[in-house]
Amino acid sequence: MVAYPITKNGAPATAADIDGTNNHGDLNDGDRITFTFETTVTGTVDQWVEAEGRLDWEDDTITSPYHNESKGRVQIQDDEQTYTPKDTDDMSIQSVPVYFNHGTNPIMSTAQTYHLHSMNYQSNTKVVTDGFYTRIKDDRAISTGWKLTAKLSDFKDSSNAPMPNGTGTSLKLENMSIERVTDRDTPQETIDPSPTGTDVPSSVQSTETIVAGQPTAKTLVTAQPNQGQDTWQLRMPFDKISLNLPANAGKKGTVYKAKLTWSLDDTP
Known part of the structure; x- marks a missing residue:
């Protein structure tokens, strides 16, 4: 209308x-x-x-x-996924999760694990049922392979002050899987959750823990030469994403955020 x-x-x-x-x-x-x-x-x-x-x-x-x-x-796009297609690039990240919201939690004297809350994901989204994903494309005529990595910054408040007692805070991703996407960005697009064949990326981390503030990114998917061409996405189930906080982390009434940086490199 x-x-x-x-x-x-x-x-x-x-x-x-x-x-x-x-x-x-x-x-x-x-x-x-x-x-x-x-x-x-x-x-x-x-x-x-x-x-x-x-x-x-x-x-x-x-x-x-x-x-x-x-x-x-x-x-109609999912509000909890970014969409940044780079049509002029042969290889790029097409979509990543907007954010992981672990809600408001009390300061505890022991280490705690917090999962995502479905109540924070109610509007124009399917991530609660279908999970998040990171989508990449490799349209190069000859693929030399690639790797998808992720790195988490330190948690800080709005004034850029680090979270008290936050050393060791980590994000845990479990039950991740690779999916093949065909006819991307068209009404005919299909997703194969269990792809087979010699072109499937050879290494996919099912579970990975990403510690905040670490300088080295974690490799989540690796495609060797002649693997991973066209479009693929790493699926992350909603209920398998957790935040691990050390004892006494944070300050009451303060919001802390960290940046999860995704990178796609052409060297496996």
């Missing part, structure tokens, strides 16, 4: 400007009227929807009136 306001040459337009009720006058050669639309759709995550527009106009030629139709498909 169309979400108003619509603009005509940068100024607010009305529905009557669009449906033919209003006459916009004559145009000379080189003249232009520009209409800008914003559309809002309803549906489910990953669903493809089609937008269609039609333009009718008349002039003083024999073949008048004219019309032109335009159609385009868009996909």
Whole structure:
């Protein structure tokens, strides 16, 4: 459906400007009227929807009136996954989780493990049921292999102060798996959760613990030469992502955040 306001040459337009009720006058050669639309759709995550527009106009030629139709498909994307496709790059990361929210927790005198809370993931997302993923593509004609790594920064508050007693804080990812993606970013896209063949990346870490503040990234997936071409994604089940906090970590009433950095290197 169309979400108003619509603009005509940068100024607010009305529905009557669009449906033919209003006459916009004559145009000379080189003249232009520009209409800008914003559309809002309803549906489910990953669903493809089609937008269609039609333009009718008349002039003083024999073949008048004219019309032109335009159609385009868009996909409803998951709010908990980033989408940064780099069409000009042969190899790149296409999507990663937006964030892992472990909620508000008390300061404890012993080490604690906290899992994700489904209540924090309720709007326009499937991550609770389907899990998160990190998607990569390798469109190189000749693949030399690649590796996907992840590194976690230290946890800090809004003033950039480190979390008290936070040394040893870690993120644990369990039951990870590799998936093959075919016909990516099209209505025909399919995901194979159990890919087979000689092109499947040879090494996938099922479980990995990433300690905050460590300088060396952890390798999660490795593809040797002639493996891992096209599109793949590392699936991370929602209930298998946990945060491990040391005893007495943090300060009451303070929010701490860390950055999880994903990297794709062309050297396995």
